[in-house]
Amino acid sequence: MKIAIGSDHVGFELKPIIVEYLKELGHEVEDFGPFSTERTDYPVYGQQVAQSVISEQNDLGILICGTGVGISIAANKIKGIRAVVCSEPYSAKLSREHNNTNVLAFGSRVVGAELAKMIVKEWLDASFEGGRHEKRIKMLNALEKSND
Ligand code: RB5
Numbered sequence: 001m002k003i004a005i006g007s008d009h010v011g012f013e014l015k016p017i018i019v020e021y022l023k024e025l026g027h028e029v030e031d032f033g034p035f036s037t038e039r040t041d042y043p044v045y046g047q048q049v050a051q052s053v054i055s056e057q058n059d060l061g062i063l064i065c066g067t068g069v070g071i072s073i074a075a076n077k078i079k080g081i082r083a084v085v086c087s088e089p090y091s092a093k094l095s096r097e098h099n100n101t102n103v104l105a106f107g108s109r110v111v112g113a114e115l116a117k118m119i120v121k122e123w124l125d126a127s128f129e130g131g132r133h134e135k136r137i138k139m140l141n142a143l144e145k146s147n148d
Pocket of ligand 1: 070
């Protein structure tokens with residue numbers, strides 16, 4: 001798969017570890033930065049990664065900030081994005097199977113590199129189950145439309 005990745009300055013050190021891991025798993029990775037530890041703002045990278053998923057330039061997105069919270073909120077502001085912030089693999093897996101999430105976020109101040117890899121693996125290995133969950137995704141889309 002083609003995977004977009006981005007972080008803020010707090011997620012910066014964990015990002016290359018995840019990039020390498022994604023490549024080891026056989027994925028193509030587009031890194032949206034940042035490329036230094038200079039203080040930056042998570043909405044910038046949340047938006048860029050989310051837009052690359054919506055435009056189908058990439059299949060899925062991964063975001064890292066201190067907690068994963070700010071950057072996932074940013075991504076969720078982009079229409080069509082269902083971003084989840086996870087600190088354990090179970091929710092990551094279920095978020096794909098039930099909620100068809102297209103962006104995964106986590107916090108470099110919350111999870112270590114090995115747990116982050118486990119979260120990424122479970123998320124990527126899972127796939128949307130459809131069925132009864134399809135109706136709920138449609139309901140989410142309708143909610144999003146109601147804000148137009
Ligand atoms: C940056 O200080 C911090 O707020 C950010 O990395 C993230 O945790 C926000 O949700």
